Amino acid sequence: xxxxxxxxxxxDTGGANAAHVQANDAYLRDAIDxxxxxxxxxxxxxxxxxAGQTTAVRLMNRTNGSATGAIAAGSxxxxxxxxxxxxxxxxxxxxxxxxxxxxxxxxxxxAVSPTGSVSFALWPVEFSSSLANFIIDVTGAAxxxxxxxxxxxxxxxxxxxxxxxxxxxxxxxxxxxxxTLAANxxxxxxxxxxxxxx
Amino acid sequence: MAHEIPRSIVPxxxxxxxxxxxxxxxxxxxxxxxxxxxxxxxxxxGENSGLGAGDPTLMLSGGSMSASDSNYPPFIFGxxxxxxxxxxxxxxxxxxxxxxxxxxxxxxxxxxxxxxFTGAGTTxxxxxxxxxxxxxxxxNTAPSDVQSVVGAxxxxxxxxxxxxxxxxxxxxxxxxxxxxxxxxQYRHV
Numbered sequence: 001x002x003x004x005x006x007x008x009x010x011x012d013t014g015g016a017n018a019a020h021v022q023a024n025d026a027y028l029r030d031a032i033d034x035x036x037x038x039x040x041x042x043x044x045x046x047x048x049x050x051a052g053q054t055t056a057v058r059l060m061n062r063t064n065g066s067a068t069g070a071i072a073a074g075s076x077x078x079x080x081x082x083x084x085x086x087x088x089x090x091x092x093x094x095x096x097x098x099x100x101x102x103x104x105x106x107x108x109x110x111a112v113s114p115t116g117s118v119s120f121a122l123w124p125v126e127f128s129s130s131l132a133n134f135i136i137d138v139t140g141a142a143x144x145x146x147x148x149x150x151x152x153x154x155x156x157x158x159x160x161x162x163x164x165x166x167x168x169x170x171x172x173x174x175x176x177x178x179x180t181l182a183a184n185x186x187x188x189x190x191x192x193x194x195x196x197x198x
Numbered sequence: 199m200a201h202e203i204p205r206s207i208v209p210x211x212x213x214x215x216x217x218x219x220x221x222x223x224x225x226x227x228x229x230x231x232x233x234x235x236x237x238x239x240x241x242x243x244g245e246n247s248g249l250g251a252g253d254p255t256l257m258l259s260g261g262s263m264s265a266s267d268s269n270y271p272p273f274i275f276g277x278x279x280x281x282x283x284x285x286x287x288x289x290x291x292x293x294x295x296x297x298x299x300x301x302x303x304x305x306x307x308x309x310x311x312x313x314x315f316t317g318a319g320t321t322x323x324x325x326x327x328x329x330x331x332x333x334x335x336x337x338n339t340a341p342s343d344v345q346s347v348v349g350a351x352x353x354x355x356x357x358x359x360x361x362x363x364x365x366x367x368x369x370x371x372x373x374x375x376x377x378x379x380x381x382x383q384y385r386h387v
Contacts, residue, residue, distance in 0.1 A: 002387070003286050005226055009219050017215045024222040031229055031284075035386075039281040041238050048271040106276040106359045108317035108325060155317040155359045157276030186323040190274040192240070194281070 003031055036097055036197040039104075043193040045083030045173045049114065054180045057123060057138050059083070060173040060191050082136060083191075084125060084172035087165050097197035103144045103160040103173075106190040113152040116179025120191045121145035122165070125172045142176070150187065162196075233287060233386035242273035242362035245377040249366045251306075256315065256327055256361040257380070272325070274315075274361040275382075277354060287386040290351040293334045294383060298344050299376035306368040307337040310380045312355070313363040327363060331355045339376075354384070 006027050007020035045060030059082035092099045105120040121142035128137075146160030165171070173191050181187070244257045256272035282289045295310040311330025317323075334349035362380050370376075 003226055003230060005222055009216065017212075017219070021215060021218040021222065024219070028222065028225050028229065031226075031286075034284045035229070035233055038284060041240070044240060044275075046271040046273060104276055104278070104281075106274045108274060108315070108323075108359060110317065110323040153317050155315070157278060157357070157359050159278065159281075188271045188274060188317075188323060188325075190240075190271075190276070192275065 033198075036094055039102060039194040039196050041192060042092070042101070042195045043083050043085055043173055045191055047175055047189050047191070049118065049175070049177055049181050049187040049189075051114075051181050051183050051185050053177065055177050057142075057174050057176045059123070059125070059136065060175065060189070082125070082172045082174075084170055086169065087171050088168040089165070092195045092197070094197040099164065100162040100196050100198055101144055101165060102162050102194045102196075103146045104192040104194055105146050105148055105156075105158045105160075107148050107154055107156050107158070108188045109150060109152060109154040110184070110186045111152055112182055112185040114150040114177075114179075114181045114185035114187050116177060117147050117149045118178070118187060118189070119145045119147045119176045120160075120189065121174060121176070122171045122193055123174045124167070124169050126170070136172070138174070142174075143171070144193075145176075150185075162198075233284065236292065236383040236385045239277075239291070239382045239384045240273070240275040240362075241379065241381040243377070243379040244364070245375045246304075246364075246370070247375045248370050249304075249306075249364070250369045251366055255365075256313065256325060256363050257310075272361050274359055276357075276359055278357050279354060282354075282384055282386070284386050289354055290385055290387055291332065291354050292351050292383050292385075293332060293349040294346070294381045295334045295336060295349075295378060296344070296346040296380075297336045297339070297376060297378045299339060299342070301341045303339040303341050303343055303371070304366070304376050305339055305371035306366045307335055308339070308378070309333050309335045309365040309367070310378065311363050311365070312360045312382060314355070314358060315361050325361070327361070330363060330365070331360070333365075334380075336378075351385075351387075 005024050007023050047060040123138040124140040126139045144160045144163040242257045311333030313327050313330050315325040315327045332352045334347045336345050
């Protein structure tokens with residue numbers, strides 16, 4: 001399929017063709033709106049939770065995973081890089097459109113229900129350092145959180161609501177569990193930050 | 199250009215009207231070109247130091263997972279057709295894979311694909327990985343090789359969860375690491 005303009009030039013002059021031009025312009029404008037409204041990838045990361053892990057905010061990463069596949073906020077790390085970006089509105093600016101973000105969480109669990117729910121979101125983060133590593137911690141409320149209720153054998157794709165990033169800064173993808181993970185349970189997650197312009 | 203506006207201009211048609219319709223056509227062509235550009239939907243990478251022939255394994259950032267794995271999360275992603283839908287346009291996907299290796303080549307065919315899977319299992323995490331929905335293959339590897347393949351466009355799969363996977367047709371011959379990246383792309387035509 002392709003886009004097709006609704007009107008071509010009529011074999012006359014004046015008013016009809018002027019109306020056609022206006023109709024074509026409106027059609028093109030709608031098509032451009034449709035394109036900008038599609039969701040596009042901004043950030044992507046993986047993470048996992050294993051049995052016994054208590055409630056915490058853990059950050060997704062895309063490097064060679066740690067034993068838990070996610071970095072506990074407030075802990076030191078010298079090996080793994082969280083999925084993060086300095087986000088400003090200008091990065092996703094399209095003239096005449098608002099910027100929207102959304103969290104998309106793909107979650108899979110094993111044969112045992114992990115219990116509770118897990119939220120996936122964008123967190124503002126800050127860093128400090130020690131001799132051996134740097135410390136990463138969350139500094140504010142999660143943005144765009146989408147909660148997924150845990151169950152055995154889960155395989156789900158969940159989209160959050162559109163949200164805006166009100167303050168420029170460094171943000172990271174993370175997840176937060178409401179309950180300690182049950183024995184023999186595990187959560188695997190792929191999380192995307194998507195953006196669009198509407 | 200792909201589309202042209204049929205027209206017959208009669209004498210006396212105002213020049214600005216003709217120009218405006220020409221501009222419409224040019225803008226439509228530019229918009230279609232923009233929509234037809236390949237963009238990233240998801241991507242993955244890994245490395246292996248030996249793989250046996252057999253069932254596909256989901257790719258991890260550290261390699262690929264066997265029947266169950268408790269160390270690394272796999273590259274999984276969701277497909278939702280509505281995310282990408284544009285009226286009057288068709289969404290296409292394709293895969294792009296790149297492999298590099300040292301002097302010890304894998305010496306087998308490496309097939310990279312996207313796989314539907316189910317999470318239930320008898321162990322802590324043992325996804326049931328189905329045959330690939332779409333794939334690209336790298337064959338005839340050589341020592342110190344760099345290869346990249348671009349797959350043909352394909353129809354997006356049904357909405358759901360998918361993982362990047364790797365399959366080998368014969369066990370990798372050597373045991374030194376080889377590394378790879380896979381990217382799932384989309385466009386509108």
